[in-house]
Amino acid sequence: MDWTLQLLVLRDAALAMLLGGAVGFERELKNRPAGFRTHMLVGGAAALLVGLGQLVITDHRLDSVQHLTMDPLRLVEAVIAGVSFIGAGTIFARRGSQVVVGITTAASILMVAVIGVMCGFRYHLLATLATVLALIVLTLIAWVERRIPSNGDPGAKSG
Template identity: 80%
Template sequence: MDWTLQLIVLGDAAIAMVLGGAIGFERELKNRPAGFRTHMLVAGAAALLVGLGQLVITDHRLDGEGLTLDPLRLVEAVIAGVSFIGAGTIFGHRGSQVVAGITTAASILMVAVIGVMAGFRYHLLALAATVLTLLVLAAVGSIERRMMAKVKDNGSDATKR
């Protein structure tokens, strides 16, 4: 097998890990249950699984073995694996009336998808999805906190009347 193809897959995984790390860093700064390393590893693993599938498809040593491979099945496997990690971030914080960790679970799903995009070599799409995810986590979170503060302020004004 050609080493250059393997290096390309490794490069795709590195790109995925950098992009996943950017999202993980944001989660780490907010002291969330899954942070920098987790997000990097999930994105890298997703890219490697997709890349490995592509390598297996082109590996002529396996010709005549009756091997069939559907790249979308690899994506399904990534999503199934990420579901367990996401569930762990949610269940890890269920001790009170409030369910915590859902946004982090969603960010883990996003970095898995970003890893899949990088694995399929849709690097621009992966970068754009990373930027959009960071915007949602940072900007939308800030807007949401301001709106909730206004609702609480209006509620306390109503009780004073």
């Protein structure tokens, strides 16, 4: 197998980790359950899984395997299923309270996984712009929400 293809997959994973790290840094600054390293690893793992799937399809050593096919959406499903467990671990309900925390962090982990998938498929511009959008949601919109008077709903700001 051509090692340059493997380096391309590694480059895509590095970009996914960089972009995931940007989102994770914002979560880290807010002291959320999943921060910088977690987001980096989720983005990188997603990109690596997608890239590995593409490498396997082009690997001529597997030509003897009859009818080897790959549905790219299956790779995406696998990434999302794995990330769901991590996201669920960041969501906590406080006893005796209706407040649930960690939903935004779980959503940011999902977003980083999707960004990683984009990097794995080499949609680098789309991944970068999606990261910018995620950061806008996590920073600018959160800033606006803090300035809007609360309606007394304890679950309204779930962070």
